[in-house]
Amino acid sequence: MELQEKFVMQLQELLPDEWQQLVAAITDTDPSVSVRVNTGRGAQVPSDAVRVPWCHSGFYCPERPSFTFDPDFHAGRYYVQDASSMFIHHVLRQLVDEPVRYLDLCAAPGGKTTAAIDALPAGSLVVANEIVPARARVLHDNVVKWGNPGTVVTCNAPADYGRLSGFFDVIAADVPCSGEGMMRKDDEAVAQWTPALVQECAARQRSIIADVWPALKPGGLLIYSTCTYNREENEAVVEHIMQHFGAQSVQVHVESAWNIHSAIAAKLPAFRFLPHRTQGEGLFMAVLRKPLDAPSRPLKRKKTKPAKAAAASGGIDRWLTSAGDFRLEVAGDAVTALPAAHADDMALLREQLNVLHYGLPLGTLKGKNCVPAHALALSTALNREAFAAVEVDEATAVAYLRGEAIQVEAPRGYVLVTHRHAPLGWVNNLGNRANNLYPKPLRILSTHAPSPLPHILPG
Numbered sequence: 001m002e003l004q005e006k007f008v009m010q011l012q013e014l015l016p017d018e019w020q021q022l023v024a025a026i027t028d029t030d031p032s033v034s035v036r037v038n039t040g041r042g043a044q045v046p047s048d049a050v051r052v053p054w055c056h057s058g059f060y061c062p063e064r065p066s067f068t069f070d071p072d073f074h075a076g077r078y079y080v081q082d083a084s085s086m087f088i089h090h091v092l093r094q095l096v097d098e099p100v101r102y103l104d105l106c107a108a109p110g111g112k113t114t115a116a117i118d119a120l121p122a123g124s125l126v127v128a129n130e131i132v133p134a135r136a137r138v139l140h141d142n143v144v145k146w147g148n149p150g151t152v153v154t155c156n157a158p159a160d161y162g163r164l165s166g167f168f169d170v171i172a173a174d175v176p177c178s179g180e181g182m183m184r185k186d187d188e189a190v191a192q193w194t195p196a197l198v199q200e201c202a203a204r205q206r207s208i209i210a211d212v213w214p215a216l217k218p219g220g221l222l223i224y225s226t227c228t229y230n231r232e233e234n235e236a237v238v239e240h241i242m243q244h245f246g247a248q249s250v251q252v253h254v255e256s257a258w259n260i261h262s263a264i265a266a267k268l269p270a271f272r273f274l275p276h277r278t279q280g281e282g283l284f285m286a287v288l289r290k291p292l293d294a295p296s297r298p299l300k301r302k303k304t305k306p307a308k309a310a311a312a313s314g315g316i317d318r319w320l321t322s323a324g325d326f327r328l329e330v331a332g333d334a335v336t337a338l339p340a341a342h343a344d345d346m347a348l349l350r351e352q353l354n355v356l357h358y359g360l361p362l363g364t365l366k367g368k369n370c371v372p373a374h375a376l377a378l379s380t381a382l383n384r385e386a387f388a389a390v391e392v393d394e395a396t397a398v399a400y401l402r403g404e405a406i407q408v409e410a411p412r413g414y415v416l417v418t419h420r421h422a423p424l425g426w427v428n429n430l431g432n433r434a435n436n437l438y439p440k441p442l443r444i445l446s447t448h449a450p451s452p453l454p455h456i457l458p459g
Helices: 005-014 019-028 084-095 111-119 133-146 187-192 195-215 235-245 340-352 374-378 394-401
Strands: 033-037 058-061 078-080 101-104 125-129 151-154 168-174 216-226 248-250 271-273 283-289 326-331 334-339 355-358 360-366 369-372 388-391 413-419 422-429 434-436
Touching: 005 019, 033 084, 033 111, 078 111, 084 111, 084 216, 084 271, 084 283, 101 111, 111 125, 111 133, 111 168, 125 133, 125 340, 133 151, 133 355, 133 374, 151 340, 168 195, 195 216, 195 235, 216 235, 235 248, 235 283, 326 340, 326 360, 334 340, 340 355, 360 374, 374 422, 388 422, 394 413, 394 422
Parallel strands: 101 125, 101 168, 125 151, 168 216, 388 413
Antiparallel strands: 033 058, 033 078, 151 355, 216 283, 248 283, 271 283, 326 334, 334 360, 360 369, 413 422, 422 434
């Protein structure tokens, strides 16, 4: 890999004592591979794994396996995420100690969102947004896979959120950037870089923050991050937020052994992950607090007709482990369980935004029956005692994930398919055959499975 001369000169000015080590790390070393386990599913880090220091549920893989063919990956037992990005977990665990309304503004593909779900106190409402529709669909799939019912996924511009005055306690903005921190693993980031791109990104970042700032409540936290190195998109944007909006910097304690670089040419707490210092890709993060006396207008809620309540007598409520914690509703033929604590907030978000997912989709009404939703199979709120289940071996699990017909020995009706006791989805057992209900957009398309198949997590 050959870096552009102007980019190298920028690094030399940025890190006069370390730029050669950083260039060598970008051009001559391979990216690390790391995953974060889904603690909500009870997944555990392998006992012999090298852990990510700032995230207790993250660990490094000695090599990159074929995640596509690992049923545990499709079951949402872990997420493949760069170790540097897992720092959001440490920040939230340190700064947030009670349930909050949390917005991940630029959330696709969902790594930081799922990390936040695990790190935030139980009972938090997590809203994940992505402006690009195709990326928003990927975000939706990953949030559903993680299984937490207290989530909402939207596809909106940041300015749309500005209408929700003072609604969120915490907003994370991992803003679009020039991508310098991804150059080690992305040749396109190397090819597209120009000084003009840096300036263009910095202007866009300031605009994004200005658009979403009204949605943060006074006293709330803004977590600003990029995956780039230069000051213009990092410290300079943070200084702009402090000067124009009166934001106050927030300190986060880190261990010196983690070797995280501090802010450059700025008197503020910030965290720079550099691949010659830490095992991961380039990342910048800083935390700011909105002033308590910041102006905030009352949020007006429209009076809307509530969706029709689902009939619990039909047995649908038995599909949930704690049905009393949910409000069931029917919209068209879709039955959804809303966490009672967030039902009104979810209704407001649906009024104001383009919502792709909210709460827990339970199923689709067909005559007198209800076909269970794929999201229910993967949800931490699923009552597994309400359904027959069939445990399948690895080869059968991969066949199921490809959408192939599989043989099951189970009662007629909707049957939960599990592998290593982790739910994968549903089949409709008709007796002489079982219809595979695994969603078509999620199916494995490749036909070349490795042998033997990978095992990332302990059984």
